[in-house]
Amino acid sequence: MPILEGCRALFEYTAQVQPWHSACADISRAAWSPDALVGFDLETTSPDPRTARIVSFSVVEVHRNGSRVPLVEGxxxxxxxxxxxxxxxxGISTAHARQFGMNHELAVERIHAAISAAWARGxxxxxxxxxxxxxxxxxxxxxxxxxxGAVVDPLVLSRMFCRRGSHTLAAVAESYGVELAAAHDSSSDxxxxxxxxxxxxxxxxGLSGWSTTGDIMKVQRALAVAQQIRRARLGDQLGWPQLGDVAA
Structure with missing residues (x-):
């Protein structure tokens, strides 16, 4: 699949960028050849991540052979x-969440524990x-x-591979033949x-500059922040994989 010349230049540029996270120095030197990734998704109360509260969550290990292992969800x-x-x-109402949902703080700690364990396993x-x-x-x-630990963001990568049109999860999944059983269901997403x-x-x-986890973090961060800068309004936070880790 073709890649924009600008993306090629960005690969060369990111070789000069400082390590993506000083706390992950050992991880960032690890070779990048994943047999599985751990999918993570939240459904929430708000599009603003600074004020949103969690309504549902899913952390699931997905292997190349098609096997799926739910780690925690609720x-x-x-x-x-x-x-x-x-x-x-x-599709989740306040009444349904209050009747059947778990405590919010408990959910946050369960998510944190599952993600931390996945990162600890590499x-x-x-x-x-x-x-x-x-x-x-x-x-x-x-x-x-x-x-x-390492993060792969298919939204960033779909833009890197020059896909035109909508970049919603549903649209990108359809373009690449990936099943999305129910959009905005945390497990499916x-x-x-x-x-x-x-x-x-x-x-x-096969790209140069894409051989270790440190490489993929730097490339995605540079691509994502460049996109954010083009769309930023006064007061917007910048950063990848978390907002606020790049000065505006």
């Missing part, structure tokens, strides 16, 4: 009223629009949430993110 009582606009997206997270979900975690968890992540890392595997 429905959550966000402790606030779910706006009608949010319910219209994911697995990368696959998150569609990673700055949203990881920034939600940073603001929802007491003590914050630090990125301590997490699985689709992981499958797209595996597909895109295969497409990128």
């Amino acid at each position: 429905l959550v009582d966000p402790g606030v009223t779910i706006p009608d606009s949010a319910s219209a997206v994911h 697995l990368a997270l696959a998150i569609y629009n990673a700055p949203y979900d990881l920034t939600v975690m940073k603001h929802c968890r007491l003590g914050g949430f630090s990125v301590r 997490a699985v689709a993110a992981a499958e797209l992540g595996l597909l895109f890392t295969d497409l990128a595997s």
Whole structure:
């Protein structure tokens, strides 16, 4: 699949960029050849990750052979009223979440534990629009949430591979023949993110500057922040894989 000349230049540029996270120096030197990715998705109360509360979540390990291992998932009582606009997206009402959902703080800690364990095993997270979900975690968890392992963001990579048109998860999944059983269902979205992540890392595997986890983090960060800068409004936070880690 063709790659924009600008993307090629960016690969060369990112070789000069500082390591993506000083806390991950050992991880960033590891060779990049994933047999599995851990898909992660949140459904929430708001499009603003600084104020959103979690309504449902899924962390699922997806292997190249097609096997899927749910690590943790659940429905959550966000402790606030779910706006009608949010319910219209994911189909979860305030009444349903209050009756059947788990405690919000408990859910956040379960997510944190599952992600931390995956990173400790050397697995990368696959998150569609990673700055949203990881920034939600940073603001929802007491003590914050630090990125301590590799992240693959199929939204960033779909733009790198010059796909035209809509870049919603549903549109990109359809373009690449990846099943999305139910858009805005956290489990379906997490699985689709992981499958797209595996597909895109295969497409990128022959590129120079894409041989270690450090490489893929630097390239995605540079691409994502460049895109954010083009669209930024006054006061917007910048950064990848979390918002706020790049000065505006």
